[in-house]
Amino acid sequence: MAMPTRAERSRVVTVDGRSLRVLVSEPLARYTTFRIGGPADFLVRASDRATLESALIWAEREGLPVTVIGGGSNLLVRDGGIRGLVIVFRAPGESVGELATAAQDDGSVLVTLPATAPLSWVGHWASEHGLAGMEWAAGLPGVVGGAVVNNAGAHGGEIGHVIVDLELYDLPSRRLVRWTREQLAPRYRMTALKALSQPRSLVVLGARLRLLRDDPARLLAFAEEHARWRRMHQPTGPCAGSVFTNPPGTYAGYLIEQAGLKGFRIGQMAVSERHANFFVNLGGATAREALALIEAVQERVAERFGIVLQPEIEIIGES
Template structure:
């Protein structure tokens, strides 16, 4: 592939392919080495076109969404990285609501939709169950893969089905919620090694109707809570899963590790289960800080903290 300018033809138009693109520009941690090739895909057609192009050139494919809950290695990712995300202004014609009996509706949303937008959009329609997603980073596809959750809710609670692309056969397949095998911050898809065979394209939820004003008030309350209790800036969300019966942030704080810093990354003073990139952090810094916290917490409490953030790419 010797062309200086590489593009992919999609039904939506021409998709520029960037070479040696720093992945730090596409993760909320602002960490990550270069991708050999990178393309942004805002629609299902874009995703299909990008994957077909990679197959034609025999390139491995890594699909990422909003870039939260993700640590990319300092040497980056080989092959093609497809960044599947779209601004909310492009989603109106891809957001479908169908009544399902008197008390529920089926809501279908594309994988590239921002997860926070989904919480706002469903509550504005008087549909309950996803208010907790308002204010969260990331996109719907990634949130489903990780079975993301907060405030007592998680993506699997109201999930009915999802449409996947089989990257080996290029067939579209339907999975039920049971086939995803969701558990705490884990699914069959997340457990699969990268490059993954399956790519999420669309998700359907079954949501109960609720009081629109109450739902929107709840959304506003949760958004305010996050602004007060969780750090802003370059971070990846919760670093560790919560052990049974306790909280990772509490254990880290009780171990006296708030504010601990290695290289350019430090434990947040506001919430100890968040790491902050102070501006110069590397993936190696983050891994070293994870290992140190695990060691101290295990020595102090006898509990092994398990990372929630997914670690991909080369060191």
């Protein structure tokens, strides 16, 4: 029997007079950079706040738990997928348009970003406008919402350094709330939001950053150099960035490489030859294979160096 097409698996529901397209039993592999992940019971693609709100209201009406993802570039979704509604909250950079800015007396500028804005686009936009603090983000996948949760960073910079505050939607109270940087408590690839277990009750709607005035030519040169470095040193196939956080004083990639694991493979999942802390999906890999590879690498590195590597990627969904 032929598999139902996506059109056959989608339905349109009406929420407060607005139409909302809901995909049923939608494979999450389509929304993660690993190209891995079982089905979401229901999935809505939202690129603006109004669609997000309609989806949240619909989920509440149907009694469904809600998981919000952005670029899916820091996620390993298990093969059983995710129960309830998954909202993919992201938008193309061009649709974000000019960002709201407010100049401050101390030479800094407050920039208000929507959670849907692609991180790489933000890196280029800020550099072009002579605003320093986000140039490290050029070439990084994902969107602002996911970067805030993970406290993404590279080349010595991180989003937590420049966050002033966040606008969030609190699902249980259905109210907008504001979190200061102190409440987010950003540290190395971790925040108070990431520490909450999924499905979380808070959705990031936007972030305010404090950026410093600088020379656009200098910032653009940095941004381009960072993006070029990525193209040269990181794999291009389906992956999810660094699998493990760096242990204090050393690098996870170095330990994996020294343990002789470059190219080591389980099923269709392999340790990248280019960067040992990146695992690549060689085509059709499952989460089960990815998890087996993670475990095997942890064991071999622990045997050799006595260090247990901790995942940086977030593992969610049902097995």
